[in-house]
Structures are given as structure tokens and as C-alpha cells.
Amino acid sequence: MLTRNVLRNRTEDLTEEERSVLESAVERTQTFAAGQTVVHQQRAVDTSTVLVQGLMTRHVHTDDGRRHLVAVQVPGDFVDLHAYVLKQLDHDLGALTDVRVALVPHAALDAIQARHPQLAKRLWFLTLLDAAMHRQWVMRLASLSALQRVAHFLCEMNAKLLAIGESDGERFALPMTQTDIGEVCGLTNVHVSRVLRQLREMGLCSWRAAQVVVHDPVRLAATGLFTPDYLYLNRATALRVAGHTGEAHGR
Amino acid sequence: MLTRNVLRNRTEDLTEEERSVLESAVERTQTFAAGQTVVHQQRAVDTSTVLVQGLMTRHVHTDDGRRHLVAVQVPGDFVDLHAYVLKQLDHDLGALTDVRVALVPHAALDAIQARHPQLAKRLWFLTLLDAAMHRQWVMRLASLSALQRVAHFLCEMNAKLLAIGESDGERFALPMTQTDIGEVCGLTNVHVSRVLRQLREMGLCSWRAAQVVVHDPVRLAATGLFTPDYLYLNRATALRVAGHTGEAHGR
DNA sequence: CGTGAATTTGAGAGCCATCAATCTAAGTGG
DNA sequence: CCACTTAGATTGATGGCTCTCAAATTCACG
Structure with a gap:
């Protein structure tokens, strides 16, 4: 099912009917290198x-x-849904790895908007998740040090991948170069390398062959001042993330 | 009219009927110091x-x-519309000046969502404008120097205030402290002071008594690498902004 | 005119960028 | 199977932008 990961493990899941409406809005799939x-x-x-x-x-x-x-973006993300409303993008979309995407014509979204207001609101929710993440990225760039930024980003990816079953909370694939990380965190690739070494020497996590292994999730989250609230995960998933970030008993 | 400035001068205006529906969704107004x-x-x-x-x-x-x-946020902004969908905020809302706000119950928004899909889409658009601005803030923090960041922010405020008739393109009120500016640009108040002096000495703009005077809009925009695309202004307003940023003949 | 907030200016330190070289790993072709 | 190539990662040295700390000055306002 192409839309299996859409809104998976977020605060409110799609109903079966909504998911099937969404699924049938897909026109075709496509791959990019x-x-x-x-x-x-x-x-x-x-x-x-x-x-x-x-x-x-x-x-x-x-x-x-x-x-x-x-x-x-990770699987399940509706990467340019906002273009349905904005009519044009203010940024590029690129493939970090080989990717497979499902294409949804805006005409099909018009039909959803007109006939399925609740589903439309869930789609709206999706785009607001983006905005919430943007805000966290703003915070990260404005107030965190290089070490904190990288730690924060790794925690974020870990949590997002956990939600779609692509991380077990301590180990996940992250096929990005250090230059890519630098472009996320506002750092040079050189400094990313130094920061990753530091995280390794601190025993927090290691990074080899595009695989991240988190050795101490709690301290990694503490280092990056990471709390997963802004990802709007459902209770069970939030607890799983929190279990790895030392907040299992909080909130 | 309380909602007069909502979506004013953006790419697509509200119809009269839509605006009156929105206006009648207001429950009451309130002021904060x-x-x-x-x-x-x-x-x-x-x-x-x-x-x-x-x-x-x-x-x-x-x-x-x-x-x-x-x-x-400036007048006309639906400052926490996203809370209608997200159910909770991931940040605080504060009054920078004495403010007057109109309150719209979520129940009224439910009615709009169910019965006025086109207006609902326009509200969606509003929240996506936020996201587009967030992205620009991310870019600003990640890739610009202190001087560029402040210049960019001033251009942004100028354009947004121009759209609602509170700037003539060269002069506008900006009742913020330098510490506030620092919290926008990820800088200390000390460094903001130095940057503002530099902008003044470069003849780009001056800042006195909460009034910004832009002496050279074109060079200020060039300094901040500012282009107003992400504000999704309508053609006429974009041209007015562009006229002040040297892009009148582009696009 | 006094008071506190905001701004300005100075000196020194630190974080990260820049430049440059080396090293590793993965692929390519002979 | 090995030289060659190339992209990415690592390490070192240096410099600059911005922070921090501190003091002086201006401004807003009662």
C-alpha cells in the first residue's frame, strides 16, 4: 500500500475509509535515482x-x-503537498537516495477538499507538521552549538524513522554525506566530521557506512536538547522514543 | 472590519462572501498589553x-x-490558526506591543471546514505562508552572516508591512528592541547594535525611536539576499516591493 | 530630573570557517 | 589482480566572526 506510512503513528490515525480514499487518489508511481x-x-x-x-x-x-x-523527508511524507495550495514551490525537491514516489494530481485533492472535509483536515495537519519541524530547525540553528545541532538532528531522524518502523530506536540507516549534514545544520563538512568524532568519543553514537548506531540515546537527546513533542507522535510511539531519551516518566 | 488585513494583497484575495463568513466567525475581541x-x-x-x-x-x-x-506577526495574521488542526501549540504567543486580537472558536472553523471548502483552503494557504516564512528563516540562519541576516529581516518586515499598508516601502514602525532582533536573527543584542551601526554607515537604513528608515532599499535587499517570492504577494504588491528592491523588471 | 531600560563601545576569548593535505573506500579499466 | 580515479572522511594550521564580560552613554518616562 503506497500510503501505508502516511500519518503513521501520529496523534490521530487515518480511518480505513480515509486511507482508501487517499490511496485511490494516487495516479501512478515513479522512481528517481x-x-x-x-x-x-x-x-x-x-x-x-x-x-x-x-x-x-x-x-x-x-x-x-x-x-x-x-x-x-522519509517514507510516508507528502513532500510537496503544500504546492497544492501554494501553486508553486519556493524550494527544490531532491532525491537523497534512489526513491520511489506516488503522484497525486491536484484535481484528486480538489475532490477530497470538496467531499471529504475530515480527510482534508488530516492533509492540512500533514503540512502543519512540516511547519512545526521548520520551527524546530529555526530554534536549532539559532540557539544550539554545532555539537548540539548534530545531536538534535540525529535524534529527530531517529524518532521519525522509528515512527515508520525504519529504526529500532538505536540503529538506523542514514545515507547522507557529511556535507549533507552540514547543509542541514549550517556547518561545513569539515566541522561536521569533528563533531561526529566528538559524539563518538563521548560514547553517544557512531556513524559508519551510512549506519547510525546510538549508544546512549538518553545522553544524545540531552546533548541536543531534543524533545519529540513537535513531531506530534501518538502516545505509544512517543513513549518508545521517550524510552530512548529518558523521558518515559515525564510529561 | 476585523479581518480586513487577512490575506490582504496576497496572490489570491478572499471573495466578499468568504470574508464575511470569516468575519462572522469572530466571537469577540480582546486586548493585551x-x-x-x-x-x-x-x-x-x-x-x-x-x-x-x-x-x-x-x-x-x-x-x-x-x-x-x-x-x-503583523495585523491580518491568523497567528495560531495551526492550533485548530494541531490541537496544541509548540511555542508561546507573546504581545510585542499593545495588541488587539479577534478570537475565532474552533467550532466556527469546523463549520467553515465542513461547509466552505474553498474558504477552508484559503485558511490552509495562510498556514502554509507561515511555513514558507519559516523556511526562509532557516535559510537565513544557516547561510547568512550577521549583517545579511539583519538586512534580510528588515526587508521582510518592510514587505509584510507594505502589504497591509503600514509601510510606504521606505519607512515603517518597528517597535522591537535590539535584543528582540537578536532573538530573531540568532545574535546577541551587542552584535545587533554593531550590525545596525554598520548598516547605517553603509547608508542602507537607519533605526531611531522604533522607526526604520530605509535609505537604499535596493542595496539593502541585495545585502540581505532578499527576494520576496516566499511571501506570495499579489502582482501589484510584489512590484511595489520589487520597485524598492531593484527587481521591477525581473520575474 | 531621577530611574531603569536600552543602546553603544571596548577588550579579549572561543567557536567555527577556510585552506590545504592526507587518508580511506569504492568503483573502473587494463 | 592491480594501478588508477574519484568521492568522501579525516586531520592540522590559521584566521575571522561573533560571543562574553564590562563599562559608559543615551533614551524613555514618571
Whole structure:
């Protein structure tokens, strides 16, 4: 099922009927190779994209040619749903790995908007999750040190992948280069390398062959000042994340 | 009319009927004094807030007590509309000046969602504008220098205030302290002071008594790598902003 | 005119960028 | 199977941007 991971383990799940409506809104699927740009900024679009498999980036370019990521998308993310409403993107969509996506024509979304207000509200929710993550990224860049930023990002990816069953809470695949991490955290690849070494030497986590192993989830979260509230996970999943971040008894 | 500035001068305006539906969704108005916290993070909410007059902040707290802004709201902004969908806020809402707000119960929004799908989509649009601005803030923090960040922020406020008729493109009120600016740009108040002096000495803009005067809009925008696309202004307003940023002939 | 908040200025330190070289790993072709 | 290539990771040295701490000054306001 292509939309299996959409809203999976968030505060409120889709009903079976809603999920089947969404599933039938998919027109077709498509694959892209790692490194390809899937949608270009400013291109008028009439279709939105659900990420089915692989990782994607949303990134902007500065005038001097540098790139910066504003989001890393995982399977189940409706990566450019906001383009349905905004009519154009203010950033690029890229494939971080080989990816498989499901394409949903905006006409089908119009029908949902007109006939399934509750589902439409769930889609709205999806785009607001994005916004909540953006806010956390703003906080991360504005108030955290390099070490904290990287720790925070790793915790975030761990939690998001946990929600879709692609992390067990202590080990997950993260096929990004250190330059990519730098573009997430506003750091150079050189400094990312130093920070990762420091995290390793602190016994918090290690990173080899695109595999992250979190040795001390609690201290890693504490280092990155990470709390998963902004991901709006359901209770059970939040507790699983919290169990790995030392907040099992809080809230 | 309380909702006069909502979506004013954005790409697609509200129809008269839509605006009157929205207007009648307002339950009552309320005022807050400068410095007050209007809504606390994590508080469950059943009402959303349209800013009618004054400026508000959306800010998060870090564990060590520091504060950081994730948005500055101007009249016409539906400042916590996302709480209608998310059910709780992941940040605080504060009054930067004395403010007047209109309160819209979520029950009224439910009715709009169910019976006015087009208006619901326009509300969705509003929350996506927020997200687009968040992305720009991420870019600003990650890739710009202190000087560029402040210049970018000033251009953004100028454009937003222009859209609601509170700036003429070269002069506008900005009742924030330099500490506030620092919390927007991820800088200390000390460094903000130095940057403002530099902008003044470069002849780009000056800042006295909470009044910003932009002496050279084109170079200020160039300095901050500012382009107003992400504000999704309508053509006429975009041209007015562009006329002040040297892009009148582009696009 | 006094008081506190906000701004300005200075000196020193630290974090991270930059530049550059080395090293590793994975692929490619002979 | 090995030289060659290339992308990515690592390490070192240096410098600059911004923070921190501290004091002086200006401003807003009662």
C-alpha cells in the first residue's frame, strides 16, 4: 500500500475509509535515482508527491551557489503537498537516495477538499507538521552549538524513522554525506566530521557506512536538547522514543 | 472590519462572501498589553487568534531559559490558526506591543471546514505562508552572516508591512528592541547594535525611536539576499516591493 | 530630573570557517 | 589482480566572526 506510512503513528490515525480514499487518489508511481532533482523551485506544479521509499531533501539555493536543506523527508511524507495550495514551490525537491514516489494530481485533492472535509483536515495537519519541524530547525540553528545541532538532528531522524518502523530506536540507516549534514545544520563538512568524532568519543553514537548506531540515546537527546513533542507522535510511539531519551516518566 | 488585513494583497484575495463568513466567525475581541504572553505553549486551545492591531511574537524557550523567536506577526495574521488542526501549540504567543486580537472558536472553523471548502483552503494557504516564512528563516540562519541576516529581516518586515499598508516601502514602525532582533536573527543584542551601526554607515537604513528608515532599499535587499517570492504577494504588491528592491523588471 | 531600560563601545576569548593535505573506500579499466 | 580515479572522511594550521564580560552613554518616562 503506497500510503501505508502516511500519518503513521501520529496523534490521530487515518480511518480505513480515509486511507482508501487517499490511496485511490494516487495516479501512478515513479522512481528517481539518487542525486536527481525531482521538482524544481518555481516550476508550476499540478501534482503532489508522496514519498514511498527512500529519502528526499527539500533545499534552497543561495545566490553564491551554495545549497541549504530545509527538510529531510522519509517514507510516508507528502513532500510537496503544500504546492497544492501554494501553486508553486519556493524550494527544490531532491532525491537523497534512489526513491520511489506516488503522484497525486491536484484535481484528486480538489475532490477530497470538496467531499471529504475530515480527510482534508488530516492533509492540512500533514503540512502543519512540516511547519512545526521548520520551527524546530529555526530554534536549532539559532540557539544550539554545532555539537548540539548534530545531536538534535540525529535524534529527530531517529524518532521519525522509528515512527515508520525504519529504526529500532538505536540503529538506523542514514545515507547522507557529511556535507549533507552540514547543509542541514549550517556547518561545513569539515566541522561536521569533528563533531561526529566528538559524539563518538563521548560514547553517544557512531556513524559508519551510512549506519547510525546510538549508544546512549538518553545522553544524545540531552546533548541536543531534543524533545519529540513537535513531531506530534501518538502516545505509544512517543513513549518508545521517550524510552530512548529518558523521558518515559515525564510529561 | 476585523479581518480586513487577512490575506490582504496576497496572490489570491478572499471573495466578499468568504470574508464575511470569516468575519462572522469572530466571537469577540480582546486586548493585551505589550510584553504579555497571550497563549502558552502546550496549553490545549479551542480558539484561534487573528491579530487586528499591533505586533506579536511566536517564540520558543530553550532549557537554559533563553528565548528565541520563530515568527513576528503583523495585523491580518491568523497567528495560531495551526492550533485548530494541531490541537496544541509548540511555542508561546507573546504581545510585542499593545495588541488587539479577534478570537475565532474552533467550532466556527469546523463549520467553515465542513461547509466552505474553498474558504477552508484559503485558511490552509495562510498556514502554509507561515511555513514558507519559516523556511526562509532557516535559510537565513544557516547561510547568512550577521549583517545579511539583519538586512534580510528588515526587508521582510518592510514587505509584510507594505502589504497591509503600514509601510510606504521606505519607512515603517518597528517597535522591537535590539535584543528582540537578536532573538530573531540568532545574535546577541551587542552584535545587533554593531550590525545596525554598520548598516547605517553603509547608508542602507537607519533605526531611531522604533522607526526604520530605509535609505537604499535596493542595496539593502541585495545585502540581505532578499527576494520576496516566499511571501506570495499579489502582482501589484510584489512590484511595489520589487520597485524598492531593484527587481521591477525581473520575474 | 531621577530611574531603569536600552543602546553603544571596548577588550579579549572561543567557536567555527577556510585552506590545504592526507587518508580511506569504492568503483573502473587494463 | 592491480594501478588508477574519484568521492568522501579525516586531520592540522590559521584566521575571522561573533560571543562574553564590562563599562559608559543615551533614551524613555514618571
